[in-house]
Amino acid sequence: MNKPPSVPEHFDAVVVGAGFAGLYMLYRLRELGLSVRAFDSAADVGGTWYWNRYPGARCDIPTTDYAYTFDPDLEKEWTWSEKYATQPEILDYLRLVADRHSLRSDIEFSAAVTSARWDEQEERWAITTSSGQEIRCRYYIMATGCLSMPKSSEIEGAGRFGGQVYFTSRWPHEGADFTGQRVAVIGTGSSGIQSIPLIARQASQLTVFQRTANFSIPAHNGPPSADRLKRLDEDRDEYRHAARWSRGGIPTDLTDVFGMTASEAVRRERFEAAWAQGELFGILNVFADQGFNPASNDIVATMIREKIRSTVKDPGTAEALSPKDHYFGTKRPCLDSGYFETFNLPHVRLVDLRTQPIVSITEEGIETADESFGFDAIVYATGFDAMTGALVAADITGRDGWSLKEKWAAGPSTYLGLMTAGFPNLFMLTAPGSPSVLSNMAVSIEQHVDWVAGCLKDMREAGFETIEPTALAESGWDQHVQDCAAITLYPTASSWYMGANVPGKPRVFLPYIGGVDAYRKACDDVVEQDYLGFRMTGPGRARCHDGVVRRMQPDVALVLELLATLGLPPMDTLSAADARALMAATAATRPPGPEVGEVMDGVIPVPAGDLPYRLYRPAGLPEGPHPLVVYFHGGGWVLGNLDSDDPLCRDLCARSGAVVVSVNYRHAPEDRYPAAALDAFAAVQWVDANAIELGGIPGQLAVAGWSAGANIAAVACQLARDAGGPHISGQLLICPVVDSDLTRPSYQDNGDGYILTTALMRWFWDHYADPADRGDPLAAPLRGNLEGLPPTCIVTADFDPLRDEGVAYARALEAAGVPARLTRARGHIHTSLTMVDVVISGAPVRAEIGEALRTFFPNAVPQEPVS
Numbered sequence: 001m002n003k004p005p006s007v008p009e010h011f012d013a014v015v016v017g018a019g020f021a022g023l024y025m026l027y028r029l030r031e032l033g034l035s036v037r038a039f040d041s042a043a044d045v046g047g048t049w050y051w052n053r054y055p056g057a058r059c060d061i062p063t064t065d066y067a068y069t070f071d072p073d074l075e076k077e078w079t080w081s082e083k084y085a086t087q088p089e090i091l092d093y094l095r096l097v098a099d100r101h102s103l104r105s106d107i108e109f110s111a112a113v114t115s116a117r118w119d120e121q122e123e124r125w126a127i128t129t130s131s132g133q134e135i136r137c138r139y140y141i142m143a144t145g146c147l148s149m150p151k152s153s154e155i156e157g158a159g160r161f162g163g164q165v166y167f168t169s170r171w172p173h174e175g176a177d178f179t180g181q182r183v184a185v186i187g188t189g190s191s192g193i194q195s196i197p198l199i200a201r202q203a204s205q206l207t208v209f210q211r212t213a214n215f216s217i218p219a220h221n222g223p224p225s226a227d228r229l230k231r232l233d234e235d236r237d238e239y240r241h242a243a244r245w246s247r248g249g250i251p252t253d254l255t256d257v258f259g260m261t262a263s264e265a266v267r268r269e270r271f272e273a274a275w276a277q278g279e280l281f282g283i284l285n286v287f288a289d290q291g292f293n294p295a296s297n298d299i300v301a302t303m304i305r306e307k308i309r310s311t312v313k314d315p316g317t318a319e320a321l322s323p324k325d326h327y328f329g330t331k332r333p334c335l336d337s338g339y340f341e342t343f344n345l346p347h348v349r350l351v352d353l354r355t356q357p358i359v360s361i362t363e364e365g366i367e368t369a370d371e372s373f374g375f376d377a378i379v380y381a382t383g384f385d386a387m388t389g390a391l392v393a394a395d396i397t398g399r400d401g402w403s404l405k406e407k408w409a410a411g412p413s414t415y416l417g418l419m420t421a422g423f424p425n426l427f428m429l430t431a432p433g434s435p436s437v438l439s440n441m442a443v444s445i446e447q448h449v450d451w452v453a454g455c456l457k458d459m460r461e462a463g464f465e466t467i468e469p470t471a472l473a474e475s476g477w478d479q480h481v482q483d484c485a486a487i488t489l490y491p492t493a494s495s496w497y498m499g500a501n502v503p504g505k506p507r508v509f510l511p512y513i514g515g516v517d518a519y520r521k522a523c524d525d526v527v528e529q530d531y532l533g534f535r536m537t538g539p540g541r542a543r544c545h546d547g548v549v550r551r552m553q554p555d556v557a558l559v560l561e562l563l564a565t566l567g568l569p570p571m572d573t574l575s576a577a578d579a580r581a582l583m584a585a586t587a588a589t590r591p592p593g594p595e596v597g598e599v600m601d602g603v604i605p606v607p608a609g610d611l612p613y614r615l616y617r618p619a620g621l622p623e624g625p626h627p628l629v630v631y632f633h634g635g636g637w638v639l640g641n642l643d644s645d646d647p648l649c650r651d652l653c654a655r656s657g658a659v660v661v662s663v664n665y666r667h668a669p670e671d672r673y674p675a676a677a678l679d680a681f682a683a684v685q686w687v688d689a690n691a692i693e694l695g696g697i698p699g700q701l702a703v704a705g706w707s708a709g710a711n712i713a714a715v716a717c718q719l720a721r722d723a724g725g726p727h728i729s730g731q732l733l734i735c736p737v738v739d740s741d742l743t744r745p746s747y748q749d750n751g752d753g754y755i756l757t758t759a760l761m762r763w764f765w766d767h768y769a770d771p772a773d774r775g776d777p778l779a780a781p782l783r784g785n786l787e788g789l790p791p792t793c794i795v796t797a798d799f800d801p802l803r804d805e806g807v808a809y810a811r812a813l814e815a816a817g818v819p820a821r822l823t824r825a826r827g828h829i830h831t832s833l834t835m836v837d838v839v840i841s842g843a844p845v846r847a848e849i850g851e852a853l854r855t856f857f858p859n860a861v862p863q864e865p866v867s
C-alpha cells in the first residue's frame with residue numbers, strides 16, 4: 001500500500017541541537033517573532049552535557065564565566081556550587097533555562113534531522129527527520145556543538161570484546177559500577193584524565209592505555225573563585241563586557257612578560273601563581289610569547305614536567321606521563337583532580353602505547369605488542385571528530401546538489417565560522433573558523449547567536465530573505481584563520497584542533513585563534529560595512545558589498561595597534577635629528593635577530609670619506625669563501641645606520657649563506673642627492689675589489705637593500721652596468737623606492753596609517769632631492785635604462801605605498817629582458833620584513849628572499865638554509 005504523501009510543515013527556522021547554543025538560538029528566534037522548531041536526538045536538553053555523563057565530567061572554564069548572560073534574572077537566581085561544576089549541575093542549569101523560557105514546547109527530543117536540501121525554487125530548506133517528518137524552513141541553524149560526534153573506534157577488533165564497553169561520550173544514564181572489576185581506559189584527553197581518578201576508586205585493577213602524554217594542571221576545585229565573584233558583584237556588566245572583549249572569553253590580564261627575557265625568579269613566580277590558580281587561561285598566559293616562541297613554551301612545559309615527576313613516585317611511569325611530543329597548549333591542556341597521583345596507587349598501571357602499541361582488542365581484553373591483558377570493562381575516552389564531524393555527517397545539500405561533505409572534503413571553509421558559500425541561509429554556530437573551542441564557549445555562543453539574530457532582524461527590516469557569503473569573502477576569512485594559526489605553535493601538534501586525531505581527516509587548523517575580541521570586532525565590522533562579503537536577496541532586491549574583512553597579517557595588525565597606543569608623533573613632523581633619535585629608541589627594544597658566525601665592523605674608504613660597514617659571516621658553515629651581498633639600509637636617505645637594519649642583515653646572512661656587508665652611506669639633509677647613490681656605487685666597487693679579504697668569492701656579488709636602501713642598490717646596479725663593472729650577480733630590492741611619483745593607487749590605498757605614509761615619503765624626498773632632480777634615474781631608477789641589469793628579486797608589501805612602483809619596476813625589467821622575480825609579502829606593510837622575530841608572519845617571506853639570494857649564486861656550494 002502506498003504511503004500518503006506527507007504534507008510538509010512550514011517554519012521560519014529549524015534549529016538542530018538543544019545544548020548551550022541551540023537553547024539560546026531558539027530563545028532569540030522566538031523573540032524575533034519567528035516560528036521555530038528545534039530537534040535533538042537526545043531525550044532532553046543539554047547537548048554535550050546530556051551525553052558526557054562519565055564520572056568526573058566537569059567544565060574546564062570557571063563557572064562564574066561558563067554561563068549565559070542574556071537573562072539578568074537567571075544570573076541572580078542561579079548560584080554555582082563549585083569553581084568547576086559537575087556535569088549534573090550544568091545539566092540542571094540548562095534544564096532551568098529551558099523551563100524559565102518554556103523552550104521545550106518548540107523542541108522535538110529523540111528526533112534527528114536526517115537530511116536538509118536547499119530548494120532553489122522555493123528558496124527554502126527542505127528537511128526530513130528521523131520520524132519521517134517533512135519540513136520547509138527559510139533558515140536552517142546547526143547548533144550541533146564542536147565535540148558532539150564521537151570518533152569511531154579505529155582500533156582493531158573493537159567489536160570483539162566480551163565484557164562491558166563504555167564510551168565517555170555516551171555514558172549510560174544509570175551509571176556504571178566498576179567495583180571489583182579489572183578496567184581498561186583508552187585515552188588520556190580531558191575525558192580520560194577526569195574519569196581515571198574516579199574509576200580507580202572502584203576498580204580492583206585499572207590499566208590506562210596512553211597514546212600521547214598530556215599536559216594537565218590541578219583544577220584546585222572548590223568554591224567558585226572568590227576573586228571572580230568579587231569582581232562580578234562589584235560590577236557585573238563591566239565584568240561581562242570585559243569577558244566579551246577578552247582574548248579567550250574570560251576577563252584575563254594578558255601578561256607582557258616574555259619568557260625569554262624574564263629572570264629565573266620571575267619565571268618561577270609566574271608559573272607557580274598560574275599553577276596555584278588552576279585556570280586554563282592562566283597557565284596559557286604565564287608568558288606573552290609562550291604560544292609562538294618554542295624556547296619560551298619550553299620553560300612552562302619543563303616546569304609542568306617537573307611537577308609530574310615530583311608527584312608520580314615511579315620514575316618510569318613519571319617519564320611516560322611527561323608530555324614531550326608537542327608544545328604546551330597546542331593540544332588542549334587538561335584540568336585534573338588527582339590524575340597524576342592516581343598512578344601512585346598499587347592497582348593502577350600505565351601502558352605507554354608509544355612503546356607497546358595495541359595490536360587488537362580481544363574477547364577477553366586487549367593485546368599489545370608485548371602483553372595480553374584481561375579486562376571486565378573497557379572505557380573508550382578516545383575523543384571526537386571535532387568541529388566538522390557533526391556538520392558533515394548531517395547530510396546537508398546546498399546549491400546545485402553540492403553537499404557540505406563534498407565541499408569540505410579537503411577541509412572546512414567558512415565565512416566567520418558562521419556560514420559557507422553555496423549554502424544559503426545555513427547558519428552554523430561555533431563552526432570552524434570561529435574561536436569556539438579555543439574560547440569560553442558560553443561567551444562565544446552568545447556572540448554567535450546574537451550576531452545571527454541581529455542579521456535576521458536586519459535582513460527582515462531591509463526586505464531580504466536570503467543570505468549567503470561570497471567566495472571572495474570566504475576564501476579571505478579562511479586565509480585569515482590560517483594566517484592567525486601560522487604565527488603560533490599550534491599547527492605543529494597532532495591535535496584535534498588540526499583534525500589529526502581522526503584517520504584520513506584533512507589537516508587544517510580548525511578554530512580561529514585570533515581571539516574572541518578580534519573575532520567579535522571582525523563580525524561587527526562586517527555588519528557595519530553593510531554585511532561585507534555577504535550577498536542578500538529578497539523580493540525584487542539584492543545587495544552585495546563584496547570584500548575581505550581581514551587582509552592584514554594578524555601580527556602586523558597587532559604591531560600597528562600597539563604603536564597607536566604609544567601615541568608617538570608622526571616622523572614627518574619631527575626634525576631629522578629627532579626622527580633619528582626616535583628610530584634609535586624604538587630599535588633598542590627589539591629582538592636581536594638570529595645568531596651568525598661573525599659580526600665585524602670596518603670602514604670603506606671612498607672619495608667622499610670613510611663609510612662604516614658591518615660584515616656578517618654565516619654561522620656553522622665551512623670557513624668559506626662565501627658569496628657576497630652588499631646591503632643598504634632603509635630610512636628614506638635620512639634615517640638609519642648599521643644598527644637599524646641589524647636584525648634583518650643577520651637574517652639575510654643566516655638564510656642565504658652569504659657574507660652580508662651592510663654599508664652606511666651619507667645621509668640627507670646633510671648630504672643630499674646624489675651622495676647616497678654615489679656612495680652605494682663606490683661601496684660596491686670596494687667590496688668587489690676586496691672580495692677575497694672579506695672572505696667572499698670573487699665575481700659572486702649581489703646588492704640588496706630595503707626601501708631607500710633598495711633605491712640606491714638599484715641605482716648602483718645601473719651605474720655598474722654603465723661603468724662596465726663590477727659584475728653584479730643579482731639585486732634584491734625589498735619594498736624599494738624606485739620612483740618619485742606619489743600618486744600611484746598604492747599611495748591612495750596605503751598612504752595613511754601603515755607607518756610609511758605619503759606625508760613621510762614626501763618628507764624623505766624633500767630632505768633628499770630637489771624636485772628637479774627627482775625624475776633623474778639616479779633618484780628614480782624606474783626611469784632609467786633597464787637593459788643589461790642583473791637578475792632581480794623585488795619584494796612588495798600589500799599595505800605599502802611603494803607597492804605599485806615595485807611592481808612597475810619588475811614589469812619594466814622584464815620588458816627590458818631582465819629576469820625579474822616578484823615576491824609579494826601578503827598582508828604586510830612597508831616595515832614588516834625588517835621586524836625580525838616581532839612580525840613572525842614575515843619569516844616565510846624572508847625565507848623566499850633567502851632562497852632568491854641563493855639563486856643569484858648558482859655556483860656557490862649549497863648550504864643548509866635556516867628554517
Ligand code: NA7
Nearest residue numbers: 147187188189190191192211212332381382383384496501
Ligand atoms: P581528546 O582530548 O581528543 O582525547 C582523546 C584521547 O584518546 C587522547 O589521549 C587520544 O590520544 C586518545 N586516542 C584517540 N584514539 C586513540 C586510539 N585509537 N588509540 C589509543 N588512544 C587513542 O578527547 P576528550 O573526550 O578527552 O576531550 C575532548 C574535549 O572535551 C577536551 O579537550 C575538552 O575541551 C572537553 P592522542 O592524543 O590522539 O594521541
